[in-house]
Amino acid sequence: MGVDEGLLGAYLDGELAPPEREQVEQWLSGSPEVQARLEQLRQTREQVHQALAALTPAAPSSAVLAFKRLQAQLEPVSLQNGVPAKNPSSTVWESPSLLAELKTDVKNIRYTWRNTVTKGFIFAFVISLVIVISAAVLAVWPDLGYRVTEQLQQIAPAEGVNLPVSEANKVETTTVVVALQPISRGSEFGPGSIGERSWPTSHLPTGFISGETETVGKIARTDIAAGQVIVQGMLVDASAPDMPDLPAGVVPVSAVFNHEIELVGYKLESKEAIDLTLYWRSVQEVANNYTVFIHLTDVNGLLLAQEDSPPGQGKFPTSRWSPGQLVEDEHHILTVENLPDGKYDLKVGLYNSVTGERLSGQSEGNPTPDSSLRLMELMVGEVGPTVPFGYGIQADPNGDAELNLSSIEELGFEWVKFQMPWKTVEPTQGNYDWAAWDQVIDAYAAKNIKVMLSIVKAPDWARPADDDKMVEGPPADPAKYAEFVAQVSERYRGKVQAVEIWDEQNLWYKAGGKGRMNAANYVQLLQQAYPAIKAVNPEMLVISGGLTPAGNVADLAIDDVEYLEQMYASGVKDYFDALGAHPAGYNCPALADWRTVTAEEAGADSFLEPFINRHHSWCFLGTMEAYREVMVANGDGGKAIAITEFGWAVDDSPQPGYMYALDNTPVERARWLVEAYLWGKKQGWVGPMILWNLDYSLTTPVTELGYFSVYYTSAYDALVKMPK
Amino acid sequence: MSDQTALSDTKLLIQVQAGDDASFEALFLRHYERVYAALFALLGNKADAEDMAQQAFLKLYHAPERLRLHGDETNIAGWLYRVAINEGYNVLRSQKRRAVWQEQFARLWPFSAVLADPAQLVESQDTQARVRQILLQMKSRDAKLLLLRHTGLSYAELAAVLEVAPGSIGSLLTRAERVFREKYRLVFGEEK
Numbered sequence: 001m002g003v004d005e006g007l008l009g010a011y012l013d014g015e016l017a018p019p020e021r022e023q024v025e026q027w028l029s030g031s032p033e034v035q036a037r038l039e040q041l042r043q044t045r046e047q048v049h050q051a052l053a054a055l056t057p058a059a060p061s062s063a064v065l066a067f068k069r070l071q072a073q074l075e076p077v078s079l080q081n082g083v084p085a086k087n088p089s090s091t092v093w094e095s096p097s098l099l100a101e102l103k104t105d106v107k108n109i110r111y112t113w114r115n116t117v118t119k120g121f122i123f124a125f126v127i128s129l130v131i132v133i134s135a136a137v138l139a140v141w142p143d144l145g146y147r148v149t150e151q152l153q154q155i156a157p158a159e160g161v162n163l164p165v166s167e168a169n170k171v172e173t174t175t176v177v178v179a180l181q182p183i184s185r186g187s188e189f190g191p192g193s194i195g196e197r198s199w200p201t202s203h204l205p206t207g208f209i210s211g212e213t214e215t216v217g218k219i220a221r222t223d224i225a226a227g228q229v230i231v232q233g234m235l236v237d238a239s240a241p242d243m244p245d246l247p248a249g250v251v252p253v254s255a256v257f258n259h260e261i262e263l264v265g266y267k268l269e270s271k272e273a274i275d276l277t278l279y280w281r282s283v284q285e286v287a288n289n290y291t292v293f294i295h296l297t298d299v300n301g302l303l304l305a306q307e308d309s310p311p312g313q314g315k316f317p318t319s320r321w322s323p324g325q326l327v328e329d330e331h332h333i334l335t336v337e338n339l340p341d342g343k344y345d346l347k348v349g350l351y352n353s354v355t356g357e358r359l360s361g362q363s364e365g366n367p368t369p370d371s372s373l374r375l376m377e378l379m380v381g382e383v384g385p386t387v388p389f390g391y392g393i394q395a396d397p398n399g400d401a402e403l404n405l406s407s408i409e410e411l412g413f414e415w416v417k418f419q420m421p422w423k424t425v426e427p428t429q430g431n432y433d434w435a436a437w438d439q440v441i442d443a444y445a446a447k448n449i450k451v452m453l454s455i456v457k458a459p460d461w462a463r464p465a466d467d468d469k470m471v472e473g474p475p476a477d478p479a480k481y482a483e484f485v486a487q488v489s490e491r492y493r494g495k496v497q498a499v500e501i502w503d504e505q506n507l508w509y510k511a512g513g514k515g516r517m518n519a520a521n522y523v524q525l526l527q528q529a530y531p532a533i534k535a536v537n538p539e540m541l542v543i544s545g546g547l548t549p550a551g552n553v554a555d556l557a558i559d560d561v562e563y564l565e566q567m568y569a570s571g572v573k574d575y576f577d578a579l580g581a582h583p584a585g586y587n588c589p590a591l592a593d594w595r596t597v598t599a600e601e602a603g604a605d606s607f608l609e610p611f612i613n614r615h616h617s618w619c620f621l622g623t624m625e626a627y628r629e630v631m632v633a634n635g636d637g638g639k640a641i642a643i644t645e646f647g648w649a650v651d652d653s654p655q656p657g658y659m660y661a662l663d664n665t666p667v668e669r670a671r672w673l674v675e676a677y678l679w680g681k682k683q684g685w686v687g688p689m690i691l692w693n694l695d696y697s698l699t700t701p702v703t704e705l706g707y708f709s710v711y712y713t714s715a716y717d718a719l720v721k722m723p724k
Numbered sequence: 725m726s727d728q729t730a731l732s733d734t735k736l737l738i739q740v741q742a743g744d745d746a747s748f749e750a751l752f753l754r755h756y757e758r759v760y761a762a763l764f765a766l767l768g769n770k771a772d773a774e775d776m777a778q779q780a781f782l783k784l785y786h787a788p789e790r791l792r793l794h795g796d797e798t799n800i801a802g803w804l805y806r807v808a809i810n811e812g813y814n815v816l817r818s819q820k821r822r823a824v825w826q827e828q829f830a831r832l833w834p835f836s837a838v839l840a841d842p843a844q845l846v847e848s849q850d851t852q853a854r855v856r857q858i859l860l861q862m863k864s865r866d867a868k869l870l871l872l873r874h875t876g877l878s879y880a881e882l883a884a885v886l887e888v889a890p891g892s893i894g895s896l897l898t899r900a901e902r903v904f905r906e907k908y909r910l911v912f913g914e915e916k
Contacts, residue, residue, distance in 0.1 A: 006895025015879040015894065041898060048901045051908055052874040054852045055765035061774050063756040067749055070778050 003027055008038050012045060243326040246279055248561050249629040255373040257350045258359035260286045261318060264326070266348070266375050267633050274333035274378070278348060280311065282321040289317040290350040290359065294331055295372065297345045304344070307333045310353075318350075347372040376635050387498075387541050387578035387640040387687035389680060390414050391724060392452065393710075394645065394692050396699040397436070401443050404695055407711065408449055412724050416444055417452040417644065417690045419503070422484055423459035434491065445495035452543070452690065453492075454500040454644060455485050456510070463512065473512025474502065474525060482528035489537040498688070500580050500644050501529050502545035506563040508556045510548075515555035519566030523575070530575040543687075544572070546580035546644040549617030560617060561626045568634040578642040578687045579631060583623035585648045586610055587660035590672035591679060594622035603668060607660040620646060620676055628685060640687035643680065647692040648672055649707035661707045670718035673710075677722060691719075733800040740785070752781055755801060759808045762875040766812040766859075768852050776815065780808035802884025805877065809868050809885065858907045866900035873897060 010016050011024040027034045246252060250265040257263070262281045269275035276294060289310060296305040310317060311329040321327060349372030350359040361368035368374075392415025395404045408416055418440070426432050444451050462475035475481050485499055502525060504510045511517040526544060533540050544567070547560035558566075564579075587604045588597055597619065599611045609618065616622035624641060631637055648669040649661035673691065680686035697709035710716045731739075731750070739747035759780060763773035784804055859867040865886060872882055882897075883890035 004895070005898045006892065008894075009898035009901075010879065010894030013879070013894075013897075041901075044898075044901050044905050047908070048870065048904050049874065051855050051858075051904070052765065052870060054855050055768065055871075055874070056761070061757070061760045061764075061770060061777075063753050063760075066756055066760070066774060066778065067752050069774075070752065070781060 249633050251633050255361045255363040257361050276331045278329045280327045284323050286318045289319050291353045295347045307331050344378040346375045346378050390688040392688045392690040393694045394690050395694045397440050399695045399699045411719050415450045415688045420453045420455050421457035423457045429461050441495050450497040452498040454503050456503045468513030471509035478525045478528040482532040485529050486532040486536050489533045489540045493537045498541040500543040504548040505545050506558040507548045517558050519563050520570040523570040523572045526575040541577045543578045543580045543642045544576040546582040549584045549623045564630045578640040580644045581641050582645040583620045585620045586618050587663035588619035590620050590675040594619035604663040606662040642687035643689040645692040647708045651707040658704050666714045670715040673715050674718050674722045758875050763812045765871050776812050805885045869900050
């Protein structure tokens with residue numbers, strides 16, 4: 001019997017027209033089998049319904065409130081108190097309702113003034129916006145009045161100004177029209193009040209009011225955009241842009257000036273020209289507008305250069321900062337071309353430009369010397385050992401050494417990198433098996449190929465009792481690792497030119513288990529290894545372990561840039577010669593900007609994360625530049641970044657997790673690799689660039705390692721032809 | 725307002741096109757809660773659901789001419805739900821991609837086959853998220869059908885949203901329910 005389940009379903013839902021319903025009822029009456037099927041359908045429907053009930057909103061959303069929110073988006077923003085925003089050609093003077101408002105407000109203003117003004121001339125900290133216009137002049141220049149009216153309408157609420165005022169009764173005043181916004185400090189002004197105001201003629205705000213005509217002319221000719229106000233005669237943003245937290249790459253500091261303003265961080269943009277960004281936070285409401293000074297001195301304190309300017313070049317006057325607000329403040333000091341190589345001090349402080357007095361500083365509970373904070377020691381010229389640029393590639397130490405050697409020679413590369421697992425060389429404490437390594441390293445040394453060893457994977461005997469032995473991890477005692485790498489450095493002196501101290505230590509399965517990644521612990525590894533290596537082989541370059549490019553993922557990975565900052569905070573600076581990096585490319589083109597790259601540009605349609613969930617770590621350049629920024633900010637810009645792994649995967653049927661390999665074509669990879677090398681070569685701060693990898697497609701076929709191999713690919717040919 | 729509430733969607737829309745905001749309000753109040761509920765079911769987040777619902781109505785407000793072409797009444801609601809559910813679906817798919825990628829593969833430079841424990845992913849999620857996960861594993865048309873039906877849309881409305889014949893909703897729905905139940909068993913086990 002042809003029973004249509006769809007009809008049964010619709011029957012259950014009462015969605016059948018009478019003739020069909022009768023048909024179904026006929027089936028049902030004649031057949032227990034159909035009845036059973038209906039019952040089954042009913043049960044399934046019930047189960048699905050119950051499951052989906054989990055998705056029912058716990059908190060209903062009010063349609064009426066939602067409509068109000070929507071309305072706000074539909075209507076043009078209008079100034080309050082009846083200024084007709086929809087019709088910008090109407091003027092204040094033609095609006096009877098506004099004129100009525102004006103009269104009311106005039107009383108308010110005068111009333112307030114009498115209450116606020118206590119003696120002589122004071123500064124009233126009026127958090128308000130004022131557009132000042134001489135009514136008299138408006139009468140003469142109606143056209144000007146019209147323009148000003150338009151500007152009034154553009155101005156958003158919550159704007160402010162500092163203006164000197166006086167007792168209206170005792171001095172000659174100039175009557176002006178003002179638009180006031182909410183006023184703090186006990187005023188009863190409401191938002192958006194508009195009215196006349198009398199100003200003491202002799203104390204009109206400086207800078208923009210020297211006479212009535214001048215006043216009107218100046219304001220009328222200034223383009224005042226929404227969100228701007230006038231402070232001390234300067235058009236400024238109503239508030240400094242909101243910044244919830246210190247951005248990446250900022251070095252945190254803490255110095256409080258005059259109990260009012262704290263310097264919370266700084267960032268040095270480049271070493272060649274001193275571009276310094278300061279991050280301030282006001283501790284309380286600030287009365288005055290202070291000026292920032294930055295001094296560059298030699299080690300004896302002799303002033304060599306200075307820059308004085310209010311925050312944001314006057315755009316973010318300190319009196320407008322709200323307590324707790326973070327303010328970004330950029331300064332350019334000088335170009336350091338003529339400075340001789342050496343060490344310099346960079347100092348920062350604040351002063352009151354009216355009195356010339358410096359604000360006393362407090363840092364860590366102590367007064368700062370000279371009322372300034374010494375930010376950092378600045379190094380000019382080459383400091384410490386350098387690691388120059390070089391072409392390199394990682395090979396499988398178990399691969400065909402002869403083939404690999406001839407390939408590297410054909411490529412014209414100078415570096416080869418191997419991963420050396422400590423646990424295979426010293427499987428039990430004190431028992432070493434060097435034989436295989438001696439052979440490989442001798443072969444490369446004989447051809448004058450520089451060798452970089454990434455020394456990883458502690459043997460179980462050296463690891464903490466409680467870590468996860470299913471994954472790799474560091475030793476319990478960093479000194480044990482230091483002993484081992486020192487032995488390697490001594491044994492292969494002149495044959496191995498660089499060692500990389502661990503690898504991807506910000507990743508759980510290289511850090512001994514979930515949640516065990518810890519920058520401070522890792523820095524101890526370097527602090528022990530570095531002097532131990534240099535003691536036996538001063539020529540050996542020590543490269544910090546390349547971090548895995550990642551975001552913060554629960555207990556699995558720590559954002560590499562944050563981890564690097566933590567490394568500096570833990571005192572890593574003097575314990576490596578070059579910073580290791582693994583700037584992955586995924587399916588992002590070599591020179592693309594991770595902030596803006598599109599899937600189209602990248603030719604991507606299988607893996608879209610880099611274009612949706614933007615993060616520096618998706619793109620080669622993003623990772624490199626982010627690290628560089630952190631190094632420079634930590635005064636470590638003299639050191640190179642050694643790329644100890646980079647590359648693009650290509651595969652037409654990748655396993656899950658490697659879908660980006662599907663997006664990349666062999667031709668794209670060839671082009672991106674060449675672009676990356678050429679880019680690295682010209683930076684001056686990029687050390688050896690080790691391509692991941694040469695031959696894993698031969699030694700471990702059909703694994704994801706092979707997706708990155710360039711042997712027998714067009715990338716190989718392109719790299720051979722690439723000008724070196 | 726009382727005259728508006730008595731009018732059909734089509735009449736209201738014609739008046740919206742003529743600049744009558746009260747008619748728009750009536751349309752909004754009539755459909756908002758169900759659009760919101762469908763989006764909440766899909767997204768599991770009040771703020772996102774409200775935002776997306778608002779966006780759907782904004783589209784209705786700004787582009788009503790396009791709707792007039794369709795003519796009959798059910799299509800206006802259908803259009804609205806379709807816009808909302810498709811947008812919501814896009815958001816959810818990108819969220820899902822992100823979640824899976826981040827948690828399962830931890831966005832790692834892939835030099836090891838050792839991945840995050842997938843069991844952890846399942847454990848850490850609540851029932852809501854798992855039901856949503858099941859929906860996302862289904863054909864999008866089936867998932868939308870279940871969601872909107874659960875939200876209370878009639879067969880006629882469902883047909884308009886999915887742009888299928890009203891007579892086929894019965895079969896589509898029973899099939900979708902069966903697929904859902906199978907997948908649900910796989911995730912939650914037989915006892916449920």
